[in-house]
Amino acid sequence: xxxxxxxxxxxxxxxxxxxxxxxxxxxxEFEYIDVSSVSNSIFQIExxxxxxxxDAPSRARRLVKTNDIIFATIRPTLHRIAIVPKHLNHQVCSxxxxxxxxxxxxxxxxxxxxxxxxAFMGQMEQLQKGASYPAVTxxxxxxxxxxxxxxxxxxxxxxxxxxxFDGIATVKANAEKNLKNAxxxxxxxxxxxxxxxxxxxxxxxxxxxxKTQTGSTPKTSDQSNYGDFIxxxxxxxxxxxxxxDLGKDGLSEAGAKGARKVQAGSVLMVCIxxxxxxCGYCNQEVTTNQQVNALIPSDxxxxxxxxxxxxxxxxxxxxxxxxxxATLPIINKSKWSALSLWLPPTVSEQKTIAAKLDALIEETxxxxxxxxxxxxxxxxxxxxxLHQAFSxxx
Numbered sequence: 001x002x003x004x005x006x007x008x009x010x011x012x013x014x015x016x017x018x019x020x021x022x023x024x025x026x027x028x029e030f031e032y033i034d035v036s037s038v039s040n041s042i043f044q045i046e047x048x049x050x051x052x053x054x055d056a057p058s059r060a061r062r063l064v065k066t067n068d069i070i071f072a073t074i075r076p077t078l079h080r081i082a083i084v085p086k087h088l089n090h091q092v093c094s095x096x097x098x099x100x101x102x103x104x105x106x107x108x109x110x111x112x113x114x115x116x117x118x119a120f121m122g123q124m125e126q127l128q129k130g131a132s133y134p135a136v137t138x139x140x141x142x143x144x145x146x147x148x149x150x151x152x153x154x155x156x157x158x159x160x161x162x163x164x165f166d167g168i169a170t171v172k173a174n175a176e177k178n179l180k181n182a183x184x185x186x187x188x189x190x191x192x193x194x195x196x197x198x199x200x201x202x203x204x205x206x207x208x209x210x211k212t213q214t215g216s217t218p219k220t221s222d223q224s225n226y227g228d229f230i231x232x233x234x235x236x237x238x239x240x241x242x243x244x245d246l247g248k249d250g251l252s253e254a255g256a257k258g259a260r261k262v263q264a265g266s267v268l269m270v271c272i273x274x275x276x277x278x279c280g281y282c283n284q285e286v287t288t289n290q291q292v293n294a295l296i297p298s299d300x301x302x303x304x305x306x307x308x309x310x311x312x313x314x315x316x317x318x319x320x321x322x323x324x325x326a327t328l329p330i331i332n333k334s335k336w337s338a339l340s341l342w343l344p345p346t347v348s349e350q351k352t353i354a355a356k357l358d359a360l361i362e363e364t365x366x367x368x369x370x371x372x373x374x375x376x377x378x379x380x381x382x383x384x385x386l387h388q389a390f391s392x393x394x
Contacts, residue, residue, distance in 0.1 A: 002392030215288030225255030
């Protein structure tokens, strides 16, 4: 340990905090900080609930003051950590938080940054218990050991971290904006291609473009129906780029005889459930379950051209509209088959457009990869700065 630094259990450097029971003052309003109130991206209290004491939930019991630090002990590694601002002084937070109010020997922002260190978070990860809602106890948090220097040195470290983290936050926000813009640019161009159509384009229903069909599931009670003879595609097998994950499940030769085959060069779409409208294409023969519809082009149309058009906002809206907006959205085969696409006069023009979109989406992926790498590098930089700060190397 560096000269001049002290080592103490967290509980030793914390002041006692207060509890309260808002229901004892039924008509008095207060601001309630629930576990979901804290953003784990900007580490601030984003939203509170204005409640009367009579409406207070049973977990509304912890009184907070300005500059207290609240740390969510439920799913602790999600980093729901925030400093209580002035306007929430003497308000109430959930018992799902541990409230940290440091004694004068420790700067509250020094303690705030320390909670993000790998040393502390690593302990939280090891100590958390429970499958559905992993949590740590207040006692386990208090028992953690914090190493800290003199107060002037804490102030110096906090000033450096404040400036560095503000800069990192700005760069991160720009990278996230650029990542979002790269995706939006592709979607905008995709929509433009199919809304600003060239001369000679013709609108045709899917069942005119080719054969439409719904998949089926062989009896699962008969394991002889399943094997690796032919891929068996389900909604979870659709990748974001339109390709299909064909390595998960398959049917045996016997199972394939009772299934509806989808030939290579077809387009597939999820037509039921939360991922309704998700589409893809296959370059080999497959089978699907009944949640997936397929279009097998009979006029030589490019499956990639059709796939891209099905991805557009216009076509996706028509799918949702046809689903009836039920709790479990579903578009039946007849409604789906009646949906229309616009086709240019030649297949070669379809293929040219699809090739250009392939190139654009590849460039979009390249940009996304760059921005994702930048975001990962910024996270590593934050970890490095925290390690240096709390090991006396900053």
